[in-house]
Amino acid sequence: MRQISLALQERRYSDLMRLIEAALTEGIGPDAILKEGLIRGMEEVGEKFKEGELYIPEVLAIAKGMKQAMDILNPKLIQSGFKATGKIILGTVKGDLHDIGKNIVKMMLEGAGFVVDDLGIDVPAERFVEAVRTNNAQVLGMSALLTTTMNYMREVIEAVTEAGLRGNIKVIVGGAPVTQKIAEQIGADGYAPDAILAVEKVKEWL
Amino acid sequence: MRKDYFVRVQPHLTLLDEEQKYEIHMASLEILERTGILVHYDEAFNLLRKAGCYTRNGNRVFIPGPVVEEAIQSVPERITISNRKGERCLYLEGRKSYFGTGSDTPNVIDIHTGKRRKAILDDVRDAAKVSDYLENIDFVMSMGLADDVPPKLSDRYQFEAMVSNTIKPIMFTAWDREGLEDIYWMAVAVAGSEENLRRNPFLIHYSEPIAPFIHPKDSLQKLLFCAEKGIPVEYHCISIAGATAPATLAGSFVQANARMLSSIVIHQLKQKGAPLIVQSPVIYLDMKTSLMPYFGPEWCLSTLMSKEMALYYGVPTFGKAGATDAKVLDQQSGIEIGMSILTESLVGNNLIHDIGYLEAGLTSSLAAIAICDEVISHVKRFMKGIDISPEHIAIELIDKVGPDGNYITMEHTLQNFRKEAWFPKLLDRNRYDNWIALGSKTMLEKANELMRKILTSHEVTPLLTEVKKEMEAILQKAKEKESKG
Numbered sequence: 176m177r178q179i180s181l182a183l184q185e186r187r188y189s190d191l192m193r194l195i196e197a198a199l200t201e202g203i204g205p206d207a208i209l210k211e212g213l214i215r216g217m218e219e220v221g222e223k224f225k226e227g228e229l230y231i232p233e234v235l236a237i238a239k240g241m242k243q244a245m246d247i248l249n250p251k252l253i254q255s256g257f258k259a260t261g262k263i264i265l266g267t268v269k270g271d272l273h274d275i276g277k278n279i280v281k282m283m284l285e286g287a288g289f290v291v292d293d294l295g296i297d298v299p300a301e302r303f304v305e306a307v308r309t310n311n312a313q314v315l316g317m318s319a320l321l322t323t324t325m326n327y328m329r330e331v332i333e334a335v336t337e338a339g340l341r342g343n344i345k346v347i348v349g350g351a352p353v354t355q356k357i358a359e360q361i362g363a364d365g366y367a368p369d370a371i372l373a374v375e376k377v378k379e380w381l
Numbered sequence: 382m383r384k385d386y387f388v389r390v391q392p393h394l395t396l397l398d399e400e401q402k403y404e405i406h407m408a409s410l411e412i413l414e415r416t417g418i419l420v421h422y423d424e425a426f427n428l429l430r431k432a433g434c435y436t437r438n439g440n441r442v443f444i445p446g447p448v449v450e451e452a453i454q455s456v457p458e459r460i461t462i463s464n465r466k467g468e469r470c471l472y473l474e475g476r477k478s479y480f481g482t483g484s485d486t487p488n489v490i491d492i493h494t495g496k497r498r499k500a501i502l503d504d505v506r507d508a509a510k511v512s513d514y515l516e517n518i519d520f521v522m523s524m525g526l527a528d529d530v531p532p533k534l535s536d537r538y539q540f541e542a543m544v545s546n547t548i549k550p551i552m553f554t555a556w557d558r559e560g561l562e563d564i565y566w567m568a569v570a571v572a573g574s575e576e577n578l579r580r581n582p583f584l585i586h587y588s589e590p591i592a593p594f595i596h597p598k599d600s601l602q603k604l605l606f607c608a609e610k611g612i613p614v615e616y617h618c619i620s621i622a623g624a625t626a627p628a629t630l631a632g633s634f635v636q637a638n639a640r641m642l643s644s645i646v647i648h649q650l651k652q653k654g655a656p657l658i659v660q661s662p663v664i665y666l667d668m669k670t671s672l673m674p675y676f677g678p679e680w681c682l683s684t685l686m687s688k689e690m691a692l693y694y695g696v697p698t699f700g701k702a703g704a705t706d707a708k709v710l711d712q713q714s715g716i717e718i719g720m721s722i723l724t725e726s727l728v729g730n731n732l733i734h735d736i737g738y739l740e741a742g743l744t745s746s747l748a749a750i751a752i753c754d755e756v757i758s759h760v761k762r763f764m765k766g767i768d769i770s771p772e773h774i775a776i777e778l779i780d781k782v783g784p785d786g787n788y789i790t791m792e793h794t795l796q797n798f799r800k801e802a803w804f805p806k807l808l809d810r811n812r813y814d815n816w817i818a819l820g821s822k823t824m825l826e827k828a829n830e831l832m833r834k835i836l837t838s839h840e841v842t843p844l845l846t847e848v849k850k851e852m853e854a855i856l857q858k859a860k861e862k863e864s865k866g
């Protein structure tokens with residue numbers, strides 16, 4: 176498992192895939208591979224990032240490697256009856272076309288083993304509500320870069336409440352002008368200033 | 382070389398030679414033809430199509446080189462900005478530099494308590510007032526995003542607050558085209574007529590597209606309105622290397638340059654010869670915090686290249702100085718303020734903004750403006766250079782004083798020391814004991830004292846009552862429209 180963790184951290188993808196296949200052949204359960212190998216590796220990556228040893232592009236590349244590994248493991252996990260970690264809906268609110276932050280959050284969440292439904296940019300309240308209604312997701316994440324469009328997040332939360340769906344879902348918000356205080360004011364459940372902390376917050380809930 | 386030789390020599394900074402500018406220009410043209418841009422506004426899209434651009438899906442546009450060259454030809458090489466009274470004062474041409482504050486910071490550092498708090502409309506008034514007083518501040522921006530006014534109307538309120546508290550030119554933002562229009566009519570009231578405003582504009586609008594090559598509807602609506610009305614506008618093309626642009630400086634710069642060229646094209650197609658100000662700088666995304674810093678060595682290189690390309694094309698430029706990522710006025714802020722003002726002065730951008738910014742543009746500080754004013758004064762002396770002439774070389778004087786005389790009592794010294802030397806106002810050069818006797822003040826303490834004094838003592842030339850009434854009426858109408866929603 177240590178080997179798998181290191182292969183992931185050091186971005187040796189062909190080694191990583193080989194080691195995972197070998198482990199599965201040996202009879203090691205996919206959930207053990209996920210928990211002891213991959214997730215342990217991602218946790219170490221998180222630590223290294225906090226200490227300034229790794230930077231965002233490297234963390235993202237590792238998250239991509241994680242996703243590749245998950246693509247192999249997921250069918251096996253489902254076969255062995257493993258419960259999925261969680262589903263998150265993401266979108267940049269209406270009137271706003273900025274999406275880099277959201278995309279980084281998406282990659283980090285997938286790297287943490289979550290499933291993400293990305294609604295894209297310029298997303299109106301109706302589409303968010305529809306996604307919450309039909310998707311079976313546990314978390315709704317919204318992003319805005321402009322102080323103007325940030326206020327629209329409040330409208331989305333109101334729309335979700337009006338549709339009677341607010342109790343089913345946790346809401347997290349982010350974006351350059353957003354703060355903890357603003358998140359509380361608009362009725363969100365959580366706020367994160369960057370993708371790493373966003374994933375930690377979501378993990379707390381799920 | 383000859384008798385009676387006289388010259389004033391001034392320092393300047395260069396980086397690119399003609400070949401390198403050519404490479405950058407050629408690469409930009411290729412990108413605009415091959416990759417193209419996204420244009421999310423029908424009017425702009427149709428102008429581009431009619432001009433001969435290739436299009437796809439109603440918003441993707443590929444711009445042929447000749448269309449770009451024509452726009453470069455027609456964009457004015459110089460813009461004269463006036464003050465509120467219509468007196469022409471800022472000559473945006475060549476490497477003539479003017480400094481101003483920044484806009485829309487959600488927070489300010491309170492000048493009395495020193496604490497960080499939310500910005501209110503009074504902060505906009507105060508910042509305009511101190512800028513009106515300070516010798517080395519040439520134009521103002523809002524220095525606050527007022528929390529105590531209806532959010533969707535803050536742009537109009539802030540414009541009114543600025544124009545009432547300074548006669549200096551104003552650079553402003555607007556939420557959308559409606560906000561821009563209201564502010565336009567407020568400015569017309571001040572200028573007296575549309576023609577007065579067009580001929581001697583005292584305001585400049587700020588808007589921006591999004592990297593890599595996205596021109597959003599709001600930004601274009603504002604850009605085209607300015608083109609139509611002859612309002613000078615800066616359409617800002619900053620690229621964030623490693624995030625919205627390549628991680629290599631040349632790649633991100635060429636991308637920003639190409640986006641800047643596409644902006645000139647759109648603007649000039651709406652109105653040939655309309656005044657436009659540009660900049661195509663690059664900042665590297667901080668790969669630890671994922672935030673966009675406001676100063677850095679790569680940025681310094683890019684602002685220089687941006688100026689050199691703009692001179693190559695013939696269009697006035699924007700710049701940024703006196704802005705720090707520090708949260709307080711500490712050593713980091715001192716370093717970033719000093720280095721940025723020196724760099725921008727050497728580069729020679731025309732309209733240099735964000736003086737007084739802290740926390741990467743999220744907090745503004747009046748004390749910081751005072752400190753920047755001192756630094757600008759210092760750097761201006763450096764940029765003034767040296768006069769070389771027989772009188773200045775003063776061989777006869779040197780001979781008269783001889784090998785072991787002194788100059789302190791010489792008439793030549795008396796005549797020249799005030800003209801040649803720079804005198805600090807806030808920088809401290811006292812002996813230690815004297816510094817203690819004077820209260821052992823830090824520069825920050827002195828800056829705070831100065832700003833508090835200016836706020837109570839400086840008087841701004843008031844607006845005429847009729848003008849105030851007209852602006853109030855426009856504001857009132859906007860408020861009514863907003864509440865009807």
